[in-house]
Amino acid sequence: MKLSKRLQTIADMIPDGVRVIDVGCDHALLDIDLTLRGSNECIASDINENVLRKTREMIETYQLLDKIKMIKSDGLTEINLESDDFVVIAGMGTSTILKILEEKKPTQMIIQSNNDLEELRRKLSSRYGFSIIDEQVVLEKNIYYIIMKLKRKNVYYNDKECLFGPILITKKDSLTKNYFEYLLMRKKKIIDCLPINNKERKKIMIEISYLEDILKG
Numbered sequence: 001m002k003l004s005k006r007l008q009t010i011a012d013m014i015p016d017g018v019r020v021i022d023v024g025c026d027h028a029l030l031d032i033d034l035t036l037r038g039s040n041e042c043i044a045s046d047i048n049e050n051v052l053r054k055t056r057e058m059i060e061t062y063q064l065l066d067k068i069k070m071i072k073s074d075g076l077t078e079i080n081l082e083s084d085d086f087v088v089i090a091g092m093g094t095s096t097i098l099k100i101l102e103e104k105k106p107t108q109m110i111i112q113s114n115n116d117l118e119e120l121r122r123k124l125s126s127r128y129g130f131s132i133i134d135e136q137v138v139l140e141k142n143i144y145y146i147i148m149k150l151k152r153k154n155v156y157y158n159d160k161e162c163l164f165g166p167i168l169i170t171k172k173d174s175l176t177k178n179y180f181e182y183l184l185m186r187k188k189k190i191i192d193c194l195p196i197n198n199k200e201r202k203k204i205m206i207e208i209s210y211l212e213d214i215l216k217g
């Protein structure tokens with residue numbers, strides 16, 4: 001089975017040997033891949049009964065029904081979370097992710113949100129007590145995804161770090177650079193369309209100056 005680039009990057013960021021709780025597993029492709037490789041024990045969970053029915057068929061196709069446990073759960077509510085479990089929450093929006101983590105907080109996890117990365121980083125650090133220990137950019141079908149690995153540790157991130165990622169802003173590889181160039185181009189386009197007295201202008205100008213600094217290295 002070949003995973004998408006996004007899911008493959010997530011799989012590569014998961015340490016061997018940990019029990020993985022895949023929240024919002026959809027077809028459980030990540031869990032199937034990890035289990036086939038024999039690197040992790042997985043629990044595939046989803047809020048949606050119909051999704052889980054299809055997940056079961058998928059897992060059955062790979063003859064892994066005895067290896068991957070499926071649990072219907074809204075977030076982590078039905079999961080008996082153990083201290084060294086590794087949680088994955090990917091492909092959802094920031095508000096859903098934050099709501100899920102309000103309930104229970106794992107010690108280590110991977111998060112991939114589809115929106116509002118600034119709010120996500122700010123609340124995960126300042127409110128929920130997580131520190132970002134790795135961030136990876138993935139470009140797939142012309143969409144940039146940011147994948148974050150976190151652990152429980154109190155840390156303070158400044159505005160620039162919340163906006164663009166405390167680890168990402170230190171990376172020098174061409175994909176990360178392209179991502180920041182793409183953000184800069186988008187912000188410049190927005191500024192060009194905003195009336196001169198628009199309140200958002202100042203905030204975006206600051207973001208542009210952060211991006212220019214990051215790209216200057």
Ligand SMILES: C[S@@+](CC[C@H](N)C(=O)[O-])C[C@H]1O[C@@H](n2cnc3c(N)ncnc32)[C@H](O)[C@@H]1O
Pocket residue numbers: 007023024025026027045046047048051073074075076089090091092096100
């Ligand atoms: C777009 S899919 C992402 C699937 C997979 N995690 C990935 O990254 O490719 C989102 C999945 O999350 C599930 N979901 C949404 N809200 C949820 C919640 N509160 N708890 C558990 N699963 C949820 C949906 O049913 C859906 O299957």
